[in-house]
Amino acid sequence: MPELPDVEGFRRVLDACGTGHRVVRVEVADAGVLRDVTTARLRRGLEGRRFRAAERRGKWLLGRTDGPTVLFHFGMTGRLVPADAGAPRERWDRVAFRLDDGRELRFRDQRKLRGIWLAPTDEDAERVIGGQGPDALAVGDGDFARRLAGRRGGLKGALLDQSVVAGLGNLLSDEILWQARLHPAARADRLTAAERRRLAAAAHRVLADAVPAGHVPADTDGLTGHRRDRDGTCPRCGGPLAHGRIAGRSTAWCPHCQPDPRA
Incomplete structure (x- = not known):
């Protein structure tokens, strides 16, 4: 999409x-x-x-x-x-x-x-x-982290919420969370300062790759190129990927690289 x-x-x-x-x-x-x-x-x-x-x-x-x-x-x-x-x-x-x-x-x-x-x-x-948040390309790392810090729901839902940061969708959110090693259902307001910085840096890194291409790159080095394969493995650790619905959207993540803090 x-x-x-x-x-x-x-x-x-x-x-x-x-x-x-x-x-x-x-x-x-x-x-x-x-x-x-x-x-x-x-x-x-x-x-x-x-x-x-x-x-x-x-x-x-x-x-x-x-x-x-x-x-x-x-x-x-x-x-x-x-x-x-x-x-x-x-x-x-x-x-x-x-x-x-x-x-x-x-x-x-x-x-x-x-x-x-x-x-x-x-x-x-x-x-x-309507009431959009700042554009994801324009928001700085510090502001990106601060805007997510006050959210009480899950991380993926916060990334998809256009009133928080505008422009992120399903593929970008999953890729950002995978690169930041954060579970998509983790509570946004319970991240440490280091985790928030890691998430903001991952967001800008993913966008820097995606914008020149005009789409979220589906190369073999990232999650996006493997998410459609139900038997796919994580390109970072080689473990099996998990699939489910989080924040109402189809979601892929690596249980090893992105451990669930609720477990």
Whole structure:
């Protein structure tokens, strides 16, 4: 599913293809991805407008124009795909933004869990995004640790909570916790100062690898490349990985490297 590194990749796509270009037409194949805006209002708001520099806030992508802002949230399966205007549309291409240079930006999404908003003003855009915490790329190690210290629930739930730190999702959270050698169900408010520092350092290390790639790397050196294998082993210690649901999400961890403090 799209997380901070993926959305940063979509921001680069929007910046490279859209910035400075005028939207000549908005074509909506499936209005089921539109949120709080009709097809007619989306077209009226964007056609004839020029994209300015794109912005990412956590998992949100903001397409600023010389008028309103179009906001994208990619849910589980969304993508932003550049294409030539004449190229055949894919089955899941829900909305296409045709530009003045003959290209299109296509919002492609199979499951339609989130979608597209239109904000007439900056204040409206902030209301759509809601009460997010600081972006995970921008927050310093010390602030990252402090924001988690006051949480009473489990560590994985705290990492997934966008009001704590914005941009982390399921894969990133599991990879960060594995690299920090912390169990995903450990209480966030019971970490030692050293554990909090280790967690913050792991978060920034994982993001530093993931953002240039545009996704959470599934190489053989980390947990992510092994989590899909139900008989997988930890790439660090060689022990069997455990799988379960923690914080309502499918979770993988190494019982040896990430001992459960509740045991």
